[in-house]
Amino acid sequence: MDFAFDARTEELRARLLAFMDEHVYPAEAVAEEQRAALASPWEVPPVVEELKAEARRRGLWNLFMPGEEHGAGLTNLQYAPLAEITGRSPQLAPTALNCAAPDTGNMEVLAQFGTEEQRKRWLEPLLAGEIRSAFAMTEPDVASSDATNIETRIERDGDAYVITGRKWYISGALHPDCRVFIVMGKTDPEGADIRRQQSMVLVPRDTPGVEVRRAMRVYGYEDHYHGGHAEVVFDGVRVPADHLVGEEGGGFAIAQARLGPGRIHHCMRLIGMAERAIELMCRRAVSRTAFGKPLATQGVVQEWIADSRVAVEQLRLLVLKTAWLMDTVGNRGAHTEIQAIKIATPRTVTEIIDKAVQLHGAGGVSQDFPLAELWAAARTLRLADGPDEVHRRSLARRELKRYA
Incomplete structure (x- = not known):
């Protein structure tokens, strides 16, 4: 198996990482300051539109959308490491790239099932971020x-x-x-x-x-x-x-078609959330002293960091395998793996973020760090797009069917 990213993915990763460092991370604090001054909590901070304009200028737009007619023409395997990067700033980065839910799933529905008039009226302005x-x-x-x-x-x-x-x-x-x-x-x-x-x-x-x-x-x-x-x-x-x-009676099938890519997109971004939590954990560990020793020398802290790294590497491989299967054998052929990542990723990432919260003490639950909000988002994804129990039930039935 070849674990290397292809040339196009590497080029887009470099471009996206630079965009995150130069624009997205600095914009997080700016967005919060601007939002506090807005008349309505639902108004969009001006910096968000600035990020969208810069992302378009850099060619980082609609990366999620398969096919070159509407999107960047990336496969799931190519998009996975890019979605992971945006997961490091889940409030701003997906929106900046026009890759945020629920619009992503809705655009896929309109592209696949919409009429020409529906696509012209709704899909085109959605793709344009208007x-x-x-x-x-x-x-x-x-x-x-x-x-x-x-x-x-x-x-x-x-x-x-x-x-x-x-x-x-x-x-x-x-x-x-x-x-x-x-x-x-x-x-x-x-x-x-x-x-x-x-x-x-x-x-x-x-x-x-x-x-x-x-x-x-x-x-x-x-x-x-x-x-x-x-x-x-x-x-x-x-x-x-x-x-x-689509057609009358087709709603359930459309929902299943919509949720398949959405589930893997969430899992891709979750890995980015976990990576940011590990980074914050390590920075905290080397900068704080407790009971006369740096936190980084405490055995339990080292275990948290090591276990988190192992877990993330395992999850990433499973997500990439799932993306590859979706590209090669389709969503049906990847059904088991889609359910597996939907079960494993939110649960494991929630545990990793929880360790980072613990290491930050009071700061971990405060608004001064992104950890509390990351934890809430990861925990919620154990319910969104189907709760853990539904996916476990379906996955177990599929396994048992082989022996019935």
């Missing part, structure tokens, strides 16, 4: 880990669809540039095939009946840079029938 979007799937009144439980109704009425339901943790819904929702609901709730009951429709943000009711916090954070996570009510929302994405 607008943002949201994906409305999770609901508060049902166990959303089972997508067949969704209760939102999408009913055909002449040349329109009428949407009624309540969603929550809808990422991006509070962003001032959010212009469209992709909404998943049931068009055939009594259908015999529970995986053909659901459909997806495009709902412009300003459609009458759409109410963004409140911001949902994640371990106390509101995730302003990504447009928050909102509770949204759709009260008799009417959209033209041509706003249907």
Whole structure:
């Protein structure tokens, strides 16, 4: 096996690392200062637009998007180490490169399943970074880990669809540039095939009946840079029938196609988060003294650092293998590995960040270091895109099937 990155990946890595050092890391403190002075917590700090302009100038734009028609034409294996780098500053870097969720998944859906008119109206401005979007799937009144439980109704009425339901943790819904929702609901709730009951429709943000009711916090954070996570009510929302994405009954399959790449993108960025936590841990260990000795000489601290390094190297190899399989045999062929990284990566990275928090003491839970926010993000990813237990259940069934 060849573990070396190809020439294009190496060139983009060098370009991205320079961008991070010269622009992104210095912008973290600037963004916080600017955000404190904004009239609304959902307004975008001016430095974010400056980062986006610089990223475009450097050719670091839409790197996630497969195919040269809409993106950089990178494979999953080429994109993986780049996404890892952006994970070191998850609030700013993915947005700066137009590679932030939920827009990435929504762009992939529109590129793969959207009509020509849908792509022209929504995909093109999303690719240009001119607008943002949201994906409305999770609901508060049902166990959303089972997508067949969704209760939102999408009913055909002449040349329109009428949407009624309540969603929550809808990422991006509070962003001032959010212009469209992709909404998943049931068009055939009594259908015999529970995986053909659901459909997806495009709902412009300003459609009458759409109410963004409140911001949902994640371990106390509101995730302003990504447009928050909102509770949204759709009260008799009417959209033209041509706003249907794909075909009626295709919603579940589209959701699965959307979540596959999203899961691996999250895992790629998580490795970058772990790398930043290890860096902060090491810097803290060599700069602080406790009980007459540098923290770096304490046996338990050395164990934390060593164990963290081993864990990250293991995770990276598994993520890269998964990316390679997705490129060579497709998402179906990589199903086991996609589930494996989704189980292992958030859990392990949360443990690594927790050690870094512990080493920083009170500083670790403060706003003066990024660790608390990194921990909250990593812990949340044990729920997002399917909880650990669902992936374990599916993975175990796949293993057992070989012996049945």
